[in-house]
Amino acid sequence: MNLSYSGRARELLESAGAKDYDLLRVTAGRRIYEGILMPRPEILDDLHVVLKMSNGYNVGIDVEKISSVEVLGRARPPERPSPPRVSPREGLPSVPIVVTGGTIASRVDYSTGAVKPTETPEELIDLVPEIAELANVSYVPLMAKLSEDIRPEEWGRIANKVAEELNSGASGVVVAHGTDTMHYTASALALMLEGLTGPVVLVGSQRSIDRPSTDAVLNVTAAVRVAAEGPMAESVIVMHGSTSDDFAWVIRGVRARKMHTSRRDAFMSVNEAPLARVTEKSIEILNPRFRRRPSEPTEVVARVEIEPRVALVHAWPGIERGFLEAVVSSGYRGIVMAGTGLGHVPNRIVDEIGAIVDSGIPVVVTSQCLFGRVDLKVYATGRRMLQAGVIPAADTLPEVATVKLMVALGRGMEGEDLRRFMTTSQVGELTETISPSAYPPCFSGGARVG
Amino acid sequence: MADLDYRELGLRVGIEIHQRLATREKLFCHCPPLMRHDEPHLWVRRRLRVSYSELGSIDPAARFETLRARVFEYGAYSDSTCEVELDEAPPLPLNLEALEVSIEVALMLNMDVVDEVHVMRKIVVDGSNTTGFQRTALVALGGEKSAIETSEGDVRLSTLCLEEESAYIVETTPQGARYRLDRLGIPLIELATGADIRSPDQAREAALKLGRILRATGRVQRGIGSIRQDLNVSVEGGARQEIKGVQELDLISEVVRREALRQVNLLRIRDEMRSRGLSPSSFESAETLDVTEHLSGSKSKLVRRSLSRGSKALLLKLPGMGGLLGREVQPNRRFGTELSDYAKVFGGVAGILHSDELPGYGITEQELSYLYREAGLDRSDAFVLVLASGEKAKLALDAVRRRVMQAALGVPEETRRALPDGNTAFMRPLPGSARMYPETDVLPVVTGPLVRKILARGLPEMPDRVISRLVTHYGLTEDLANMLLDDGRIAQFERVASEISGLSPRFIASTLTSTLRGLAGEGVAVHRIPDSALETTLRLVAEGRLAKEAIPNVFRKLAENPELDPSDLAASLTMSEEELDEIIRRVLYEEREVVQRVGMRAFGRLMGRVMSVVRGRVDGSVVSRKLRAAMEEMMGSQK
Incomplete structure (x- = not known):
């Protein structure tokens, strides 16, 4: 066992020979505390020792007041009941869960006090035994990363693993992933995997599985159901559809966006209806425009070439000449602008963009509005941008355009080829028509506020 | 008891x-x-x-x-x-x-x-x-x-x-x-x-x-x-x-x-x-018997109705337990009730029937004997019967069996719920200490600065000091002061007493306690009245815009609709001077003979008549003053 304390508290505890989770007796002033020494998160001061007392509460004791520390007993490694082994059942589809990390495979980490990825995803099946009824589930631990730490280079590893699983007979593959960048990975998988034979389902949770209210139960059950029985052969995100534990959406990966920092139903389908909703009992198709599972078995091919040096840059009122140049000179090979409104950037930087395009670095334009498509013909600024050579990406989401440009550059595309690739739909990331229903009203129920 | x-x-x-x-x-x-x-x-x-x-x-x-x-x-x-x-x-x-x-x-x-x-x-x-x-x-x-x-x-x-x-x-x-x-x-x-x-x-x-x-x-x-x-x-x-x-x-x-x-x-x-030689192990493998068939022709409506809905009848044998399930553990609660609590909580069933309360619930002595015989039990034994779907019934009876095993050891540790009569019912087993872990989303707080701030400001007075201060400073009775404390209205009382002049502290205190308690006793939802509305009401009285007598009615209306403004209520609940004069004139006219006969000695009688009409809308002292003046005027004009 370690001692996670620093500074003054560490000196005191070290001199008593104490380690994290030891049973201590601490005398402070007129009081004697007995309890288990709890690790101390780094962001807190070094002036308190934290004991978990027999009544279950943690208390922090001021080191100034401590006159003695005595170790009464050594830490026992935390007992974890071993999760049940489930043997495969005949007739059930096979669904591997490729684990990349994130809240869905997280536990509280007592050294930082924060939620961190775990390496033992078996706990999932212990928590959600329902999935064993839907499929023969297996675990494929690939990495244990918070999604904010996943790099573009790692999308290829995930794509290769998914292809391998599908080619060895999986009905669909579930990818457990942190939610922050899940829509980037979903887009990358959509673009990298060709000839998909079943659903590639990204799933995560907004409430870690150590909480009774975790959304993982519904999300994982729905994800496994979609992987096992879903008709779509696409990369999709399956997450809560509302704040209730009622149903999950199946959202096309290249249409998904995390729209809330913390709600269960953070993911929305932007500019098109979700493909389906999954309830406890069934999958209900809402938008039938998706690629179906092929009738003949085909080989799934992962084309994982990628150019990670693509920058996603917001246009904002303070963006000045030189900013994009700095981006380029720090080594980025392509730029996706999230422009304002219809896709605009301030007139003062249009010339600079023209020079960047002329130097062979593509500049793709999307809108920070997210909903709706860019249109650079309406106002003069847009027309100047077109003259400067930007590539308007219609209603492609900024994040998706970023991944798409990484793929295009990875495949060595340039010039007209690249322009054509970016302005036509490859996997549904760009649409001809946007339904009037594809827009989220808030407070539409007439709810009273304030 | x-x-x-x-x-x-x-x-x-x-x-x-x-x-x-x-x-x-x-x-x-x-x-x-x-x-x-x-x-x-x-x-x-x-x-x-x-x-x-x-x-x-x-x-x-x-x-x-x-x-x-x-x-x-x-x-x-x-x-x-x-x-x-x-x-x-x-x-x-x-x-x-x-x-x-x-x-x-x-x-x-x-x-x-x-x-x-x-x-x-x-x-x-x-x-x-x-x-x-x-x-x-x-x-x-x-x-x-x-x-x-x-x-x-x-x-x-x-x-x-x-x-x-x-x-x-x-x-x-x-x-x-x-x-x-x-x-x-x-x-x-x-x-x-x-x-x-x-x-x-x-x-x-x-x-x-x-x-x-x-x-x-x-x-x-x-x-x-x-x-x-x-x-x-x-x-x-x-x-x-x-x-x-x-x-x-x-x-x-x-x-x-x-x-x-x-x-x-x-x-x-x-x-x-123990004296019957029973221990937990006596019930370790207590048998459960499906008696759905046996009860299919039961005379009991309860049983027939349940079975017709597809319930099973399961019977748990409790050898040697005869007579113990009917033992009272609290007034009107038997040991069987304790077992029933477990069946309800763990099995989600509506309840149990046990042999010590049978014959009963329509189950006849004949059926009871038949059940004893079929279960291979005699009257020194007991059984528990559950009518529910198979799965629920099993869970329920297993919980009953475990509770009987605990009974052989003594009293199990439990979380219980207080019932309105003072009895208690089982809620859940007493939780272990494992149910506590750190809330990592909230940072710990060092208390030193807060402690120093509070000590510098001084601690609130202890209750006995508060009471004696209220008695000496405001002239309240000790009872009234205690009521203010018990109702949590000391701060409010002191605020009102200092801000509103023209009302006696006793009147303010009793309005905030006795008046509200009395209304609560009538079932008025006084807890819904905002503090600000209580205070405005008192202010209206102090300003003479509302009769003291009208207060209960104002509070009644506020409890029904806490968003009302007491000032608006005051207008509708307060009688104008003209209206009051008119009523006094009418009463004087109707009682003119009495007044002529006995003079001011008729005051009480007339006051009663006027008040019966205006009570709760005009302050009694105002009525008294006006009536007296009107009577004197009438008698004077007659002289």
Whole structure:
């Protein structure tokens, strides 16, 4: 066992020979505390020792007041009941869960006090035994990363693993992933995997599985159901559809966006209806425009070439000449602008963009509005941008355009080829028509506020 | 019920007082700590799953709750609840105002405030918290000097915790429960005593004293449910019971009395079982028999109705238990009722039938004999019968069997619920300590600066000082002062008394206590009246715009509609001078002969007639003055 304390508290505890989770007796002033020494998160001061007392509460004791520390007993490694082994059942589809990390495979980490990825995803099946009824589930631990730490280079590893699983007979593959960048990975998988034979389902949770209210139960059950029985052969995100534990959406990966920092139903389908909703009992198709599972078995091919040096840059009122140049000179090979409104950037930087395009670095334009498509013909600024050579990406989401440009550059595309690739739909990331229903009203129920 | 000798029984009682605080915001968000009375604006459905607790073992209390796949519905308000109550956003930092009040109370009680307060998650999966845990923090520990005096000796304080209030339960259904989120997250002090209390009356006295100390801070909520007592009760040889939710002070001693009795009677049942040679192992493999067929032609409507709905009839054999299930453990509660509680909680069944209450429920003596015979039992044995779907019936009978095994050992440790008559019913097994783990979303708070701030400002007066001050400074009676304290209206009283001139302090105090209590006794929802409306009403009286007599009617209307403005009510409830003059003129005319005959001696009679018409709308002294003047005028003109 370690001692996670620093500074003054560490000196005191070290001199008593104490380690994290030891049973201590601490005398402070007129009081004697007995309890288990709890690790101390780094962001807190070094002036308190934290004991978990027999009544279950943690208390922090001021080191100034401590006159003695005595170790009464050594830490026992935390007992974890071993999760049940489930043997495969005949007739059930096979669904591997490729684990990349994130809240869905997280536990509280007592050294930082924060939620961190775990390496033992078996706990999932212990928590959600329902999935064993839907499929023969297996675990494929690939990495244990918070999604904010996943790099573009790692999308290829995930794509290769998914292809391998599908080619060895999986009905669909579930990818457990942190939610922050899940829509980037979903887009990358959509673009990298060709000839998909079943659903590639990204799933995560907004409430870690150590909480009774975790959304993982519904999300994982729905994800496994979609992987096992879903008709779509696409990369999709399956997450809560509302704040209730009622149903999950199946959202096309290249249409998904995390729209809330913390709600269960953070993911929305932007500019098109979700493909389906999954309830406890069934999958209900809402938008039938998706690629179906092929009738003949085909080989799934992962084309994982990628150019990670693509920058996603917001246009904002303070963006000045030189900013994009700095981006380029720090080594980025392509730029996706999230422009304002219809896709605009301030007139003062249009010339600079023209020079960047002329130097062979593509500049793709999307809108920070997210909903709706860019249109650079309406106002003069847009027309100047077109003259400067930007590539308007219609209603492609900024994040998706970023991944798409990484793929295009990875495949060595340039010039007209690249322009054509970016302005036509490859996997549904760009649409001809946007339904009037594809827009989220808030407070539409007439709810009273304030 | 004759009192037992509690000293001899080794009665030990501890009290936990839960008091809601009147802070500006909730404990972990900026929402107002406001109880609502209207229908929530939206409802959300959720489920809870058991989680691994800190040290990896699953808490039994948590586990069994989730075994019953329950659905919980939560009602939220768009204008007074937020994403935090809905468990859709992490909690905000601990409310320092609430921590300050907690520390103040701890210091008033000479408790040791912990140097750094850590918020914990206590697993509670009955749905009363959207998260599946209650956030709670230990703020202070009792020391040698932290005790309150009672007439039967000192009672030491052991812990003071600051917790979030649970959601308000609207309704329980077999499939789950409905809660309102307005209450969730209101700061709550949990003040626990050691098990120093030795008699039922001492328990009540200690609760009263602690409640008064909390109210002396002037920073606690009042009204129904704002203070609740949990009781820990055991007798020598029995076991600790955590009895939840005693809302009325007067019920405390009765609950303790009846719980002591229950444990004594359960110990007697254990002794009887032992003398019959029964031990837990006697029931280890107690058999269950499917008697659906046997009862298909039963004379009992209850049985027939149940079976026609597809229920099974399962019978659990309890050899050697004849006569024990019918033993009374509390007034009107038998050992069989205890078994029934387990069947209901663990099996979700409506109840059980047991052999000691048969024949009965339409089951005839003939059928009973038949069941005994078919089960291979005789009358020294007992059985329990459950009518439910196969799975539920099995769960229920297994719980009954385990409870009977425990009976051979004595009293099981349980969390129990106080019933309105003072009895208690089983809620769930006593939770283990594994249900607590750190709330990592909330940073710990160092208390030193707050403690210094409070000490610099000075602690609130203790209740006895408050009372004597109110008596000497305002001339209140001790009773009236105590009522102000008990109703949590001291701060309000002092504010009104200093701000509004022209009203006697006694009148203000009795309006805020006796008048409101009287109306509450009539069933008027006085807790709904906002403080500001009470104060405006008093101000209107002081300004002569409202008759004192009209106050109860104003309060009645405000309780029905708390959004009304008392000034508007005053207009409709107050009679104009012209109207009053008109009534006096009419009465004088009708009574003119009497006045002519007896003169001013008719005053009382006329006053009665006028008041019968204007009571509650005009101040009596005004009527008296005007009537006297009018009579004098009439008599003068006649002279």
